Amino acid sequence: MAQIQRQKNTGSVLVEKANAFAPYSIDLIKENIIHIRELVYQSKDGKLVDNKFGEIYFEIILFYIHFINRIALNYLSIEQADIFVSALFIKVREILSSSYETKLDANKFNYSMSNLFEERVEEYEKYQKLFAEKGEDLKETLFWEFCKKITLTILKLEKNTTMITIISFLNNSLYESIYDLKLI
Secondary structure: HHHOOOOOOOOOHHHHHHHHHHHHHHHHHHHHHHHHHHHHHOOOOOOOOOOHHHHHHHHHHHHHHHHHHHHHHHHOOOHHHHHHHHHHHHHHHHHHOOOOOHHHHHHHHHHHHHHHHHHHHHHHHHHOOOOEEEEEEEEOOOOHHHHHHHHHHHOOOOOOHHEEEEEEEEHHHHHHHHHHHHHO
8 A cells, every 4th residue: 555655646546546445445434334323322312223324324435435536636636536536436336336146236236326426426516615614604514414414314313413423423534534545
């Protein structure tokens, strides 16, 4: 991994970095799901529906790739960021679809994931700010709106305290993972 980090960000190197980062991202998201599940169990502000965590896992994956794209645009040219994030998306999709028994099912999953990712990018691009600065309203920030989707829409929780805890956790987890790896 250290060799990849020191290489110039050519197209092929960015694809290599994305391919190296994809399995780590999936593992990180699995850990996030476990932590979010614990937060929800501890919150006692809603009924936990265990079968919803697959949906949350998938939503976090799409969110995470979008978030990485926003971060990548701060360090790479638009073309380089596009190469990196496209390769990351393709590799993540490939890893996830490999669990399907038939090629047809894997292709259906790939098609669905691609379409849903396009929808989420459109949705998330509405929110210019990632998160609120101290003293600012949380609403209309990317993290707030994403966590609202998870807590209110998917889990049907009613209190904002769990949502704020999840926002804080995801924010810290995502930033740490990106900066720790120093891939871009």
